[in-house]
Amino acid sequence: MTGTGVGPKLIEINGVEAGYDKSVVLHDVNFHVHEDQFTGIVGPSGAGKTTLLRLLLGTVKPYSGTVTNMQGLRTAYVPQLETVNWNFPLTVSECVLMSRPTKRKLPWSTQPERDEVTAVLERLGIAQLADRHIRDLSGGQQQRMFLARALLRQPQLLLLDEPTSGVDVSTRHDILHLLADLHEDGVAIVLTTHDLNGMAAHLPHIVCINHRVIAEGTPKQVITPPVLEQTFGARMEVLEHLGMRVVVDEQPEHKGSVSN
Amino acid sequence: METILEPLQYAFFQKGLLVASLSGALLGFIGVYIVLRGMSYIGHGLSHSIFGGFAAAQLFAAQFYILGAGLWGIASALAINTVAKKSRVGADAAIGVITTASFALGVALFAKFGTSGPSFESALFGSILGITTEQIIGLLAVIVLTVGFVFLRYRALLFATFDPDVADVSGVKVNRIEAMLMIILSLAILATLTVVGVTLVAAMLVIPAVVARMLTDSFGKMLAISTIIGTFSGFTGMYISYYAGVPSGTMIVLVGATIFLLVLAVTGGRGLKRSVGLDAH
Numbered sequence: 257m258t259g260t261g262v263g264p265k266l267i268e269i270n271g272v273e274a275g276y277d278k279s280v281v282l283h284d285v286n287f288h289v290h291e292d293q294f295t296g297i298v299g300p301s302g303a304g305k306t307t308l309l310r311l312l313l314g315t316v317k318p319y320s321g322t323v324t325n326m327q328g329l330r331t332a333y334v335p336q337l338e339t340v341n342w343n344f345p346l347t348v349s350e351c352v353l354m355s356r357p358t359k360r361k362l363p364w365s366t367q368p369e370r371d372e373v374t375a376v377l378e379r380l381g382i383a384q385l386a387d388r389h390i391r392d393l394s395g396g397q398q399q400r401m402f403l404a405r406a407l408l409r410q411p412q413l414l415l416l417d418e419p420t421s422g423v424d425v426s427t428r429h430d431i432l433h434l435l436a437d438l439h440e441d442g443v444a445i446v447l448t449t450h451d452l453n454g455m456a457a458h459l460p461h462i463v464c465i466n467h468r469v470i471a472e473g474t475p476k477q478v479i480t481p482p483v484l485e486q487t488f489g490a491r492m493e494v495l496e497h498l499g500m501r502v503v504v505d506e507q508p509e510h511k512g513s514v515s516n
Numbered sequence: 517m518e519t520i521l522e523p524l525q526y527a528f529f530q531k532g533l534l535v536a537s538l539s540g541a542l543l544g545f546i547g548v549y550i551v552l553r554g555m556s557y558i559g560h561g562l563s564h565s566i567f568g569g570f571a572a573a574q575l576f577a578a579q580f581y582i583l584g585a586g587l588w589g590i591a592s593a594l595a596i597n598t599v600a601k602k603s604r605v606g607a608d609a610a611i612g613v614i615t616t617a618s619f620a621l622g623v624a625l626f627a628k629f630g631t632s633g634p635s636f637e638s639a640l641f642g643s644i645l646g647i648t649t650e651q652i653i654g655l656l657a658v659i660v661l662t663v664g665f666v667f668l669r670y671r672a673l674l675f676a677t678f679d680p681d682v683a684d685v686s687g688v689k690v691n692r693i694e695a696m697l698m699i700i701l702s703l704a705i706l707a708t709l710t711v712v713g714v715t716l717v718a719a720m721l722v723i724p725a726v727v728a729r730m731l732t733d734s735f736g737k738m739l740a741i742s743t744i745i746g747t748f749s750g751f752t753g754m755y756i757s758y759y760a761g762v763p764s765g766t767m768i769v770l771v772g773a774t775i776f777l778l779v780l781a782v783t784g785g786r787g788l789k790r791s792v793g794l795d796a797h
Contacts, residue, residue, distance in 0.1 A: 313685045333685045340679050343790060344552060345735045354675040355686050363670035389733040409686060 263291030266329055266413050266444055267312055272321030274311055280319065281307045283468045289413060289446055294439045296459040297448045300488050303466045305448040309415055312446060332406035334416040337398055342391045348401050349373050349386040355405045376404045380434065396427030403434065414438065416447040420455050428454050452479070452503045475501050523758045532644030532711065535655060536750035536764060539708035542659050543717065544724035544746020545666075546704050548739050549697060551725035552677050557608060558596050560718035561615030562698075563705045565592035567714040568618030570639060570706075571625040589702035592618060597698045619714075642713030642765025644754065655707040662700050666739075669693065674735060711750075713765035720746060723772035727779050730787030745775055 267289040275281035282304040289295070289312065297305045310316035311323055313333055332355075352373050353365055360366070365373075377383040380400045385393065393401060399419060406414055419435070420428040432455065439445050449455040456462050457479060463472040464487040471483045479501040484492045495502045523529040550559050569588020596611050626636045638645070666673060675683040676690045684690045705717050712720055728742035753768030760767065780787060 315681070315685060331685065333682050335679070335682055339681065341552075341554075344678050345729060345733050345738050345790075346678060347734070350674075350735065351678070354671055354678065355682070357687060358671065361668050363667060391733075405682075 263293075264326070265290055266293075266326045268322070268324045269308075269311060269318075270322050270324075272311060272318040272323060274307055274316055274318045274321075276307075276316070281467065282311070282465075285311075285321070285465075285469055287463065287469060287472075289444060291412070291444055292439075292442075293444045293446065293461060294435070294459060295446045295461040295463060296456045297446065297463050297465060298450070298452065298456045298487065299465040299470075301450065303487075305450075305465060306417055308463075308465060309417055309446070309448055312413075312415055329413060330409060330411045331413045331415060332409045332411035334399075334402045334406050334414070334419060336417045336421060337395060337402070338422075342398070344390065346390050347387050348377070348382065348390060348393070351390055351401060352376065352405045352408055356408050372408060373404075376407050379407070380404050394427070395423045396430060399423065399427070399431055400434070403438075407438070411443060413444045413446070416445070418448055418450070420449060420451055425454070432458055452484075457501045457503075479503060519759075520755070523755065528645055528647065529754075529758060531647040531649075531652060532764065533751065533754045535647050535652060535708075535711050536644070536754040536768060537747050538655055538659060538750070539711050540720060540724070540746035540748070540750025540753075540768065541743050542655070542662060542704050542746070543708055543712070543720040544728075544742040544744070544749075545739060546662055546701060547721035547723075547725035547746070548728065548735075548742045549666075549673065549677055550701065550721050551729070556718065556722045558611060559701065559705075559721040561611045562589065562593055562596060562702060563709070563714050563717040564619035565589065565596075565615040566618075566702060566705055566709065567639060568620075568622035568625075570709070570714075571622035586703060586706050588618075589706050590699050593698035593702040594695060597694055637763070638713070639709065640713050640715050641763035642709075642711050642716060642768070644711065644757065644764045647710060651707075651710060658700070658703045658707040662704060665696060665700060669696075673697070711764055712768055713763065716765040716769045719769040720749065720772060723769070723776055724749065726791055727772075727776050729791050730779050730783050733790065745772065749775065 265288050269285055269287040272285045273280055273283055274285070285308065287308065297308055299305050307316055311318065313331065314323070314325070349370070353369060356369060356372065358369075374383060374386065377386055380403055382397055382400050382404070385397060385401075390398065390401065416435075419431055423431065428451075435445055435447070447455075457475050460474065461472070462475055462478045464470040464478055464483055466487050466489075470487045471478045479494055481492060481494055484490075484494070484503065490505070493504045495504060524533070547559075550556060566585055566589040569585040569592070573584025573588065592614065595614060599611060599614070626639075637643075672683070672688045673693055675686070675688050676693045680690050680694075708717060708720075724742040724745035725738070727745050728738045731741055732738050749768050749772040753771040754764055756771065757764040757767040
């Protein structure tokens, strides 16, 4: 899988300091997103992962430094599942349709719009759920619905906030494969995750942050004890398993606990 | 039949019935957006805030008191929206201070200087007496504005209501839509204030929408059902108010509350489950 970022730049973040209410969360961040990138932003809670994602989205403005987007860049965003009210009166197809850019002034959808929704739901394997209420979906199905809503915008760059948070192992695999397929189809992907073994180790490119960028590169370059200690503030061991990096907590008396 | 026709011989009742039904429809319609956005408390606060503007505007520019109260209401609505969005801690407390202070000012001004418009009690609990043609025209204008706004911005409004963060990055001008919704809400409260009353407007924003949510999982149907329940509450409440000799607002709200209890009895846990999360901010 390629995805380490060698194509044209979609977004450039240079020397950025950013945060909320005048408190600084990120210091001196330099980060570029390329057309063929598939990147996981990794770090502990409160390290600034979501802030970096919001810088890319443009919803957080830098205190200093620059964020430059490629002209006409189409970005789509998949938020964490818990950010919305799942009791909201919506069906899956209504939820997906709402993101479709339109200049149409009438409330109801057209047949071509409905066909587009059906096509994207089929692509994500949830076409049979189109008329179901959003509350009646599993966590994995809700994540797919959000992905479908994002894909309807035909994005060049897809940003996801903790896409595997709170889903089971099988769903995590499904989402990972789905994202890999989208990347193969030419969509650049940047996601945040705190899941080192289940998610980050499977990605072609990782950025470790803890209020600043600690390291970036392939899992082999980045998932190392010194980088992890700097990022998470705890000593961890790194093992090789079937060519993959596996992180385990280093505990003085009882070694071998697998880390998240 | 006699019961229905008898009050209609009075012009004041005809106007009252029309305004109460239209008010119920308007508040039921717009209430869907307010309730789904978890803004029920804001609606309550805003109606109290507008009361202050109502009293102050009568004092300083009696002939333009509707205009003055409208401007006061819009300013309050935008201030509340800003506070609610920007304050991470204590937004409810801030809203409580802003709106109750405005309400207290209104009460003080009414007590000290009296009023050239509706009586103090009428403003609080609603009255069918003294409804003017201008008020009916004003209410119709607000209805046209509200329906027009929702019709033309339906998808963007739905997106901004369900998921404002993603709507914002998807090209929806969320701040502008929210500001417009707050302006329309303040105008709706002002236009219905005379019949429903300041203290009871919030109930008519909330009850029809909550009942509609208990009955359906479809957003479009929720809009329709909430509007129908609001209209029915206004219409029926007016008649009961006439025969019982009590303020119209109280009976309109009590009809709505009775419908809520009936629907709760019929739908039981299923209805309540649907309404979970309506108070989420």
